[in-house]
Amino acid sequence: MPSHSRSRQRSVPSPTRRRRTRLTEVTEQALGLQPAEAGLLAHVLVGRALQSAEVDAVIIKGPTLASRGLRAERLSHDVDVLVRPRQVSTALQVMQDLGWELEAPAGSRRRSISGHVGATLGHRLWPLQIDVHESFPGFCFDNDVVFDELWHRREAVVIAGVEVVSVDRPTSAAIGALHALRDIAVQGPAYSDLVSHARHVMSAEELEQLSTLARVTGAQLPLAPFLRDLGLPVHLTGEDHEISRAWRVRQAVGGRRSATWVYALLDAPPRSWLSIVGEALAVTPADVRTPDGSESPRGLRLGQLRRIGRGLLALPMAVWAVARAMKRRR
Structure with a gap:
């Protein structure tokens, strides 16, 4: 009988453990977010957290395209943020301090053909991921040179009623086009939709800025279809073909x-x-x-x-x- 009693006592969680388990359940119930809610709020969280930590970073893709009139509003399944290369480790630490966990490490060769995210972060209460980029596929010049140019073109956008740092419309259009063209030799629906929106909202001055951006970031060849579809001239050199070799192989x-x-x-x-x-x-x-x-x-x-x-x-x-x-x- 005593032995049986001790066995039963061992199987019953302590009051402290029961409280901890209950608190976890309450936290998950109170803070757990559906994808539709999490998308916009996560962009704000990332943008503001990195800004407060004095990390040079711009939110890209997703709702920033919609805010620039380059696509319709729709659900975003992740957050993409481009960070100054030397500050990637700091950015990751900032997000880890907020409870985000590293799922795909920085420095991976997953960016082997034309660049990829520096790291991927996940969180048990957020039904999405954060992709921290140190470069972006299609910008073929040195990562620091590219980021300096994009940082020079940074602008605030309003997401969920809050201002976060992003890029201007020409840069946002370029990033959207590179993303749409990154894996395909044939234009897909997302690309066609981007072209249609860009033709409608981009001014002559912005189109000229887009052309300049392609030239100074080594993206002339990757962006050539997009530039031509917007009526812009494209003059490719042997250097353009050489620096874009990895991009061209990936498309092929x-x-x-x-x-x-x-x-x-x-x-x-x-x-x-x-x-x-x-x-x-x-x-x-x-x-x-x-x-x-x-x-x-x-x-x-x-x-x-x-x-x-x-x-x-x-x-x-x-x-x-x-x-x-x-x-x-x-």
């Missing part, structure tokens, strides 16, 4: 994940191959999570395994696609 292979890693291997010295392969196989929860974050831990693990399996099956075709793309674009 359609942004296939396996092809991205094959290109990274071919473009790197042999001493880096092992680390590249390791990164390629290190599929993170952020890579397979849906926007609402509804998967169970087991579901995330199965998603990671399936993602790796699909990549391995696609490897032979990826090798062929990259080899052909590189040959065509020399």
